[in-house]
Amino acid sequence: MPSPSAHVKKYLIVVDKNYHDLKVPKHLEIKKEFFHITECFLTVQGEEVDGGTNSTSIIKKIGKNDSFIYSHELRYVRNNEKIQKKRQITAREYIELLEMKDVSRIIVRKIR
Secondary structure (H helix, E strand, O other): OOOEOOOOOOOOOOOOOOOOOOOOOOOOOOOOOOOEEEEEEEOOOOOOEOOEEEEEEEEEEEEEOOEEEEEEEEEEEEOOEEEEEEEEEOHHHHHHHHOOEOOOOOOEEEEO
């Protein structure tokens, strides 16, 4: 069922992408994990999707140590309300959808 998108706050801890070491005092046992995220925008067939306009379709690959999960996200506006549909997909679906990437946009790579 479509629902309004939620607001999420994220904090940037590391600015330099080549330097991942966080200087944390040794007496504080803070676990650090780094996840690699790849976001690819897809071309949307037609201007209207599921009753909404201004559609954006994104596939994401998130993981670490050669273990990833994949998702497909569709964002659009319907009745002045932002709708976001997200579902987990298989690696095979990810590869198939990757062939529909929007060549006018870059692939976004993040480390979180």
